[in-house]
Amino acid sequence: MTTQFRVDPPTAAGERELLQGFLDFHRGTLLWKVSGLTGEQLVQRAVDPSSMSLIGLVRHLTEVEKYWFHRALAQQPSEPKFWTAEHPDGDFDLADPGQADQDLEDYRQTVKTSDELAARYTLDDTFTRPNHEGDYSVRYLYIHMIEEYARHNGHADLLRETIDGTTGE
Template identity: 40%
Template sequence: MADTPQFYSHELAGDRVERPLTGDERHMLTSYLDWQRDTFRLKCAGLTPAQLSTPAVEPSKLTLHGLIRHLAGTERWWFRMQFAGEDVELLYYSDDDPDMDFDRLDGDPAEALAVWEAECARSREIVAAAASFDDEGRSWRYDKPVSLRRVVVGMLCEYARHNGHADLLRERIDGATGH
């Protein structure tokens, strides 16, 4: 993996969406989810592939590259597979290697980022197409109905948790905080 500086630029990451102070449930929840996604994107901006793939908080082996892969898989799992019922392959997961999203960092981080971006875009399409947050899919995991509201709220929690991890990793890599 090449160690080219500024592989991801802050310009590529762009600005975060504004968090609204008012609005209906759909607007509030989707805006906050996009804000969390943008926060994660900013945590990865300006780093080389080697930095993205380096564990920075010992003894943990967690990396930003692993988080990119994990969040791409989580987007796909909840929005496409659990809610929309799409018949697509799992990303970075197998029964033999359930932690491959975090543990196996084969491949280019730029490719993983592109996959994550595509999964986020597809998730937005699924949310936009739903008539209501009361719409339901069928959870394979629980073999029960799952509402779009539950999926979006669950993803907000997922990003909030992992953005905390990303913040610590980024600070240890180059001292950057905030975003």
């Protein structure tokens, strides 16, 4: 498994570049963890009763990107693609091996749009989240997203190891 999907973040740079670099590193790590697998492998669950799978993580992080960057920060109206009232864990529970390639493409496009939206704001700009009190800074958003990816990339590492034994940082 190669790391062609990620670039190490800068070690000495401005705050925005460091935050973007770490977020991109974690996004690339997720793509690295799912690389080279079939749709069937991507929907494979590691531990019952959990419905967590690698493609489920991709779908989940697509929804998280859309919520934070598109809906909360840019105030764009959008409904979740995978989460519904009937299926609140639809990102995991309804993963389909035949849709894995499309799910990955949706993820990549969502990330691209997230970056375009974030570039319009300074780190000190604030926004309000739908149905939440208080203001959030763009700086907070970056830190939260890095934390979200770091946690889920730990899951992805374990899931990948159960599928084919591949490990890596």
